[in-house]
Amino acid sequence: MVITTASTTPAASTASMTYRCPADGSRAPVESLAWHCPTCGGPWDLDFAPSSPVPLKSLAGRVNSLWRYEEALPLAGGAAAVTLGEGRTPLIPLTDTISAKLDFLMPTLSFKDRGAVMLAELARRLGPARVARVIADSSGNAGTAIAAYCARAALPCTVYVPEATSPKKTEQIRAHGAQVTLVPGDREAAAVAARAAADEPGTFYASHVHNPYFLHGTKTYVYELWEDLGGRLPDAVVVPVGNGTLLLGAALAIAELHTQGLIDSRPALIAVQAEAVSPLATAFHAGAADLTSDTPTPATPPTPPTLAEGIAIPRPPRAPQILRAVRESGGTFLTVTEDQLRAAQLDLAARGLFVESTGVACWAAMTAQQPQMGHTAVVPLCGAGAKTGLAPR
Template identity: 50%
Template sequence: MPAAPLAELVPGTRTPSGPGGLWRYRACIPVGDDIAARLTLGEGHTPIVSAGSDLEGVALKLEFVFPTLSFKDRGAVVLIASAVERGARRVVADSSGNAGSAIAAYAARAGLECQVFVPAAISARKRAQILAYGASLECVAGDRTAAAEAAIAAVARTGATYASHIYNPYFLQGTKTFAFELWEQLGRGVPDAVIVPAGNGTLALGAARGFSELQAAGLIERVPALIALQSECCAPLAQAWTMGSREPVDVEVTPTSAEGIAIPRPARGAQILAAVAHSGGCVVSVPEVAIEPAQRDLAARGLFVEPTAALVWAGLLIARHHPAVRGIAVESEGWTVARALTRGNVAVPLCGSGLK
């Protein structure tokens, strides 16, 4: 990636004759400006706020401040823009909720027909949001993998474009802008660590790509350590990390409130594990009982997030031995690393609104 598109940016400005938000980095996003201008809903450049005086060095990036209330808009707008450029008229997606809402919204914006396959157990609010955008919603018995298989079968049957936030490379071209924004908002620097949720890894992989591009452009000397978190109820990556495996492992799955990352067989699991290892980070699982206290703690700070976002906050609180999670003990080599990494400056993206 050429250095100029990022190096020439002045913090707080728009690009010459161009939009703000994530399209501020449009020279680094491989879709046409005309399509971007037509589809944008003002997504991106989400706020960063301090966590508070009790958590020194912790910055919260409010990734739920998006048109559809989750960070998935970053990837969805770029994915749909690329589909429009390629002449798509109908798209099919699979999701645990947030990606489906984002793809449905931008498909509506683009005038595309949209069909979204979801596990039947997703929340009623997420179903309602997808339907509100005019998408066809298919609730599939089984887990997240079953929804993906049904979507792929529909694509084969109908010839529609598969708008997969997992496999389509354009989605990560959008989520990488998280790293660009963080770099700018922190005064052209990066924190010691970034804590991310890890299901299918669209934020973890996008952030890794973005930080890598910043480093390749000579704008940062090092990439921040990625601390990837999963629920203990569905932790194929965390268990793989503990075992020293380069591939996700089969796990017994139990219900979790963090439905957004309840992915028993992540298709890009090996890439997620590799990206975390390359960054010097770790993958750990969070006790389910820590999610609700963390959600309450954020609400007391004025921030209402969904359980998946609260899980990430729970990880930070546990690593910092915060009173909000007193009595919740975790011990593993991964958590030892996480505690060491979170002693310095840490960025915590809060990826979904509590209204979800």
């Protein structure tokens, strides 16, 4: 396989794509660099549906990266596409009914590479006449992924992160040539700072929350499961949820596979949050369609500390979509304590898998639920333990 970032590709491949607001139907062309709905301020969806099914029997001879599922992607792959060989991570059994997908073996050591490659490729195709710089905000892993793929695409990049972000993650971002802007406060403060800069001319906001191309990258997680399991899916797909990018990508893939007749039934989506920061789980179990408030004020208390820093999101912008996706799948929300996160990290390490404390949340939830488990499930191990070390006691 040749890994390349060929010379500029015309933006024509994006010309027929438009962003659409799921709340009020507003639209904007992808080339506009508009990062949110101008009416309600919410995140975009993408007007895209696969024109043909992914051919399962033909996949074996294809490029060993995310781009092998080209029929399902809003950007065509090919030799010119940005790539670091992302995807195709191993699927291994943990118990008789639960398997783990090792997404911490991605090029930047987290599942965020799936979406980052799509954003970097989109920014590259829009070209230097439109995109002068790329910015992102992150608790660490998404920023690392955006920085790496921008480096591959020769795009200048700035990443806004909370000041308490793991030094190992900020070091990795800087190593890829990106500028790191440390923001006082929590993950929400970093997002607010990035959004303030996102409207500057020539700025491509590589938001893993607001830009739907990221979701069309993360959906390849489920396409890989479908391929690895010989054209089927497990009874349950278990995912950690902060901003919900992996869950919403999984929901996209499941809907596409079902619509095209490639699977007979849809698996349940089981969403996992840290008990310390679990706004979506609270809303779900209260029967709410959205969070009670998404507007921070000066009196808003800081996000409580949790070992699962990567999913400690108090006001996810896509909350209504996340809650609806879980309900429509017949799934549920589970929460895990700090002690359960510590125990799960040590348990996985004893099995030869060193995963960061956010990335073990799903295994922590399944370990607590195992006596009730009567179906097959897959959990993602999303980030490498080398990024954060063992959880402190």
